Amino acid sequence: MxxxxxxxxxxxxxxxxxxxxxxxxxxxxxxxxxxxxxxxxxxxxxxxxxxxxxxxxxxxxxxxxxxxxxxxxxxxxxxxxxLPLHLEFHQGDDYHMVTAGGDHEATLVFHSAVLEFLADQVPGKLVVAIPARDLFLVASSADPRHLAALQRKVNELIETAEKPLSGLLYTRDVISGEWSVLSR
Structure with missing residues (x-):
């Protein structure tokens, strides 16, 4: 090869x-x-x-x-x-986490089936956080308390992550599929 x-x-x-x-x-x-x-x-x-x-x-x-x-x-x-990813959905009170074996969590932003499933699980817009390459967190835009809890967790995780990425929260336009930073 x-x-x-x-x-x-x-x-x-x-x-x-x-x-x-x-x-x-x-x-x-x-x-x-x-x-x-x-x-x-x-x-x-x-x-x-x-x-x-x-x-x-x-x-x-x-x-x-x-x-x-x-x-x-x-x-x-x-x-x-x-890819035959081993996906696990970990449900929390304010936000959720999806794992995919450690190599592909961050790139779940491109996984159409995962995004469709997650969008169906939350009211309002799906909000995604990617504080590290092996962390993919999601919450709903419908409850400001959930977003605040997600941002607190992202701030905590990014400080200790082995491979830190972003402290921002992201949303995806359902029509265009384009990602943008959540404006609050």
Whole structure:
């Protein structure tokens, strides 16, 4: 199997780093990771699943595979949606947590079946928090107390997370599928 196999590519979420400090070096287009914006402070990169790690897709991979960033994104989401994830739904009083074995929790934002199931479980809009790569928390927008409890938990978790991501809360437009930061 090639190092660049579209059947193994999945989306990966990362925290967008600020451009406030000059870079020590600049990557060429071929070496630069393929990146797209999710929302807020989160970006999507694409990883070839190597079993023990993910190798990030770069511009050279796009050339070799004769694909575009949009096609790579589409294939990565398709692959994620077809993975046999071991999903568990942990119900809490104010918010809930979904686990998926440790490697794909953050990218559940792209898993259509999971999002549809979760949206059916909560009144109002589904609100998602991704304080770490292995944490996916959800609550309803219908109760401000639930949102406050979720934000407190996110603030706590992001301080101790091994691989922290975002302290923001996100919602998804049900028509366009686009994510945005929850405005309160």
């Amino acid at each position: 090639s190092d660049r196999d579209l059947s193994t590519v999945v989306p990966r979420l990362y925290l967008a780093l600020p451009n406030s400090v000059p870079a020590d070096f600049t990557l060429t287009g071929d070496d630069s990771p393929v990146e797209s914006k999710l929302a807020g402070d989160l970006v999507v990169l694409y990883g070839f699943d190597k079993g023990t790690h993910f190798r990030l897709a770069n511009g050279g991979d796009l050339k070799e595979l004769a694909t575009t960033p949009a096609e790579l994104h589409e294939k990565a989401v398709e692959n994620l949606n077809s």
